[in-house]
Each structure stands twice: as structure tokens, then as C-alpha cells.
Amino acid sequence: MYLIVGSGLSGSVIAERIANVLNEKVLIIEKLSHIGGNCYDYIDEETNILCNKYGAHIFHTNNEEVWQYINSFNTKWINWQHKVVSKVDDKYVPIPINITTVNELLNENINDKNEMNEWLKRNQISYENINNSEEMALSRIGTVLYNKLIKDYTYKQWNKYPIELDKSVLERIPVRNDNNCRYFNDKYEALPEKGYTKFIEELLNNELITVLLNTDFNEYKKTNDLSKYKKIIYTGPIDKFYDDLEKLEYRSINFIKEVYKNTNFFQENSVVNYPTTEVPYTRIVEYKHFLNQPSKDTIIFKEITTDKGDPYYPVPNKHNLELYELYKNRADKEENVYFIGRLANYKYFNMDEAIYNSLLLFKNNINNNNNVNNSI
Numbered sequence: 265m266y267l268i269v270g271s272g273l274s275g276s277v278i279a280e281r282i283a284n285v286l287n288e289k290v291l292i293i294e295k296l297s298h299i300g301g302n303c304y305d306y307i308d309e310e311t312n313i314l315c316n317k318y319g320a321h322i323f324h325t326n327n328e329e330v331w332q333y334i335n336s337f338n339t340k341w342i343n344w345q346h347k348v349v350s351k352v353d354d355k356y357v358p359i360p361i362n363i364t365t366v367n368e369l370l371n372e373n374i375n376d377k378n379e380m381n382e383w384l385k386r387n388q389i390s391y392e393n394i395n396n397s398e399e400m401a402l403s404r405i406g407t408v409l410y411n412k413l414i415k416d417y418t419y420k421q422w423n424k425y426p427i428e429l430d431k432s433v434l435e436r437i438p439v440r441n442d443n444n445c446r447y448f449n450d451k452y453e454a455l456p457e458k459g460y461t462k463f464i465e466e467l468l469n470n471e472l473i474t475v476l477l478n479t480d481f482n483e484y485k486k487t488n489d490l491s492k493y494k495k496i497i498y499t500g501p502i503d504k505f506y507d508d509l510e511k512l513e514y515r516s517i518n519f520i521k522e523v524y525k526n527t528n529f530f531q532e533n534s535v536v537n538y539p540t541t542e543v544p545y546t547r548i549v550e551y552k553h554f555l556n557q558p559s560k561d562t563i564i565f566k567e568i569t570t571d572k573g574d575p576y577y578p579v580p581n582k583h584n585l586e587l588y589e590l591y592k593n594r595a596d597k598e599e600n601v602y603f604i605g606r607l608a609n610y611k612y613f614n615m616d617e618a619i620y621n622s623l624l625l626f627k628n629n630i631n632n633n634n635n636v637n638n639s640i
Contacts, residue, residue: 265289266630267490269481270499272301273615274605276467277333277622278497278630283472285631288494290472293479295500299468302576303460303615310523311561314459315551318576319517319567320535321460322346324450325616331452333619337466341454342555346447350537352412359537360447361405361413362440369412380441397426397434404439417539420546421569422515422579430580436612455555481505491600495630499605501575502591509591512610513584516573520545520566527562529553544568578610585610602629 266282268275271294279290298304302318322344325331335341349356357365363374366383374380387406391399397418401410414434418426426434438449446453456463468475481500490496498505503512524530534553538545545566552562578584588610595603604625606613613621 265291265493266495266497267493268292268497268499270294270301270605271296271299271464271468271475272499272605273303273464273618274608274622275301275497275499276464277619278604278626279473280467280470281623281626282630283470285626288472290474291493292468292473292475293481293484294475294477295480297477298461299475299477300461300464301499303464305459305461308523308563311552311559311563313552313557313559313561313563314554315563315565316460316549317519319519319565320549320551320554321615322448322453323455323615324448324453325614326451327616327620329623330616330619333623334463337463339463339466340457342457344453344455344555346453346535347445347533348447348535348537349533350413350417350539352539356532356536358445359413360438360440361409362445363443364445366409370408377441384439384441394431397429397431399427400431400434401426401437404434404437413539416541417537417546420539420541420544422577423569423571424579424581428581430582430585432580457555482507493600496601497625497630498601498603499608501607502588502595502603502610505601505603505608506591506594510587512587512591513571513579513581514575514607515569515571515577515579517576518568518570518573520568521563522566523561523563525561530562530564575607577612578606580611 266288268279268290271292275292279292282288282290303321304318305314305316308315348359350359352369355368357368363380366372367374372383374383387408388404389402389406391403394400394403401414415426418429422429482504501512503509529552530550531548535547535549537547545568548564548566550562550564552559602625603609604621605618
């Protein structure tokens with residue numbers, strides 16, 4: 265039997281592979297009262313609207329293997345083009361930054377890609393070496409847009425200014441030289457028709473898989489012999505697996521739920537960012553927009569990031585990344601434990617990356633029983 269700690273995407277994909285390919289038993293222990301990890305969604309009782317409990321999740325990928333994998337189960341995926349707007353100077357402008365963003369915010373009159381490229385070239389700041397996220401942002405969009413859209417928003421999200429964060433944080437933000445308002449540019453972009461929880465239920469729909477909810481790994485190992493398991497796949501925070509080193513830093517989110525009766529929509533878009541410090545929350549998500557859900561009411565969630573609460577996002581500054589390397593060095597020496605996922609690898613992964621990492625771990629390590637690095 266295999267033991268998997270955590271029933272999010274990473275753990276559930278590996279459990280599915282072990283049960284369906286190896287025909288082996290799997291025990292999943294999950295500290296929460298539900299499966300799915302941060303992908304968990306549910307039908308709100310007041311409005312009958314499908315909502316994500318831990319923030320909006322949009323599946324997108326260019327990875328054909330991952331796309332084929334998720335479509336091999338009894339889940340229908342609906343094409344969906346995600347769009348985000350940001351409220352700045354009493355205007356709603358597209359994010360990622362594109363021609364419309366620049367024209368509306370800065371009163372420019374850019375007409376085509378060539379003019380946009382010229383504008384970017386005039387405003388971008390050149391660095392010989394980019395050392396942090398502030399330099400990364402300035403090298404891509406220049407000072408004015410950085411101050412209006414990025415600097416304070418990043419502080420609200422991370423409790424650190426971009427200059428304090430690794431360049432990878434803002435390396436992910438796309439910039440467009442046209443009027444494309446899609447947030448993602450991937451070949452495939454979709455939402456599961458009945459939600460992510462139903463999809464993960466499909467992954468775990470095998471009599472060889474057992475799930476224990478409300479079960480904390482650190483408590484479980486006190487009364488259970490872990491040596492009886494062929495392998496342990498750990499998807500929780502790596503600094504909870506080892507308790508004798510300094511703790512890593514994470515950001516969590518407080519969700520403020522508001523229901524509006526007999527209201528078609530609260531806002532014009534599913535996600536509206538608020539980058540200014542005058543507003544305490546980073547964004548408002550209105551789930552009724554997703555898949556155009558019918559309801560006479562609507563529901564919104566205001567998101568305020570915080571240092572307290574369940575860990576959602578690793579904080580990739582120099583100190584934390586160096587500290588994580590100490591944890592990783594230990595993890596790589598484990599003979600019977602694999603560490604995978606955002607919290608175990610202390611790195612942000614999109615959903616398709618999480619799935620692909622699990623498929624690779626199964627193929628390269630578990631199925632072939634190879635002993636390579638225990639963390640992805």
C-alpha cells in the first residue's frame with residue numbers, strides 16, 4: 265500500500281495512477297474536511313452558484329499530455345476564456361497590460377502593434393542583470409504603469425514590495441502589444457462543467473483508494489507505523505514534515521463573502537483587481553460569471569491576503585529560497601518519501617504544471633521504481 269498526504273491535484277493524480285496502472289492500494293490522508301485541496305469548489309446554498317472556496321481557478325495549458333489526461337475521465341471541460349480587469353483612476357482596464365490599458369490609463373492613442381512596441385521600448389528600463397521583481401516589472405512596462413498597477417498591488421498581496429521579491433514573481437505577468445484581453449494565451453483553457461471537486465472525485469473513483477479526511481499527518485504518524493507503506497508521497501508544507509528548522513514563510517487569504525439578492529451581477533467582470541492601497545482587498549471574484557451560471561441572485565468574494573491562516577502561496581524572497589534549499593537537501597536524501605506540489609516544493613505551480621509533475625513522478629520514480637531526486 266502507498267500513503268499519500270494531501271488530496272489536492274498533486275496527490276489525487278498520483279493516487280489515480282497507482283490504483284489504475286499498478287493496481288495497488290492507496291491511502292490518502294487529508295487534514296481538511298473535504299478532498300481537492302485549494303481546488304475544492306461547492307454549490308452555494310443561498311444562490312445555487314458554483315464557487316471556489318479558496319479563490320478562482322482557471323485551467324489552462326499547452327501541454328497535450330495533460331490535456332489528454334484530464335479528458336480521459338468522466339468530466340466535461342467547457343471552453344472558457346478568462347479575462348481580468350483592474351480598477352485604476354475610476355477606470356476598468358484590461359489585465360494583462362495591452363494597447364487598451366495604455367490608451368485608457370495614460371491617454372495615449374496607440375493604434376497597432378508597431379506603435380505599442382515603440383511605446384514599450386521608450387518606457388522600459390534596461391538592466392544588465394535583473395535581480396528582483398521590481399526590476400523585472402520596470403524592464404517590461406516602465407515606471408508609470410508599474411506604479412499604477414503593480415507596486416502597491418504586489419505589496420497588498422505579499423506584504424512585500426516587488427524589490428523584496430524574487431524576479432520570478434512578476435516574471436509571470438504577461439504584457440501584450442495588441443488588444444487581446446485574454447488573461448491566458450494557452451491553446452487550451454477550460455472549466456470543468458460540474459466543478460473541480462467532481463473532477464477529483466473521478467480521479468479517486470477506485471475501490472483501491474481510501475481517503476481519510478480530518479487527518480493530520482503529524483498526528484497520524486504518532487500512532488501508525490509508516491514503514492509498512494511502499495512509498496509515501498507528501499504534498500503538504502515541507503517545513504511541517506521537518507520540524508527542527510526555521511519555518512518557511514507563506515501567504516494566506518481571508519475571503520469576505522457577500523450575497524446580493526435579486527441582483528443580476530455585482531460587477532462587469534468575473535475578476536476585478538484593486539491595486540491601490542485605499543482598498544484593503546486585492547480583488548473581488550464573482551463566480552456567477554463563470555460558465556454563465558443562472559441565478560436570480562449573485563455572490564462575491566473579496567480577497568485580503570494575510571500572513572495568518574492556511575498556507576496558500578510560498579513567499580519567494582532570497583531568505584526563504586535559501587532556507588528551502590536546506591529542506592530540499594534533506595528531502596532528496598529520503599529513501600521512501602517523495603515531495604511534490606506547491607507547498608512541498610515551495611514553488612508556485614499552475615494546475616497543469618501540478619498535474620504534469622505528478623504524472624512525471626509516477627512515470628519516472630514510482631512506476632519504474634527509480635531512485636532520483638525526491639522533490640520536483
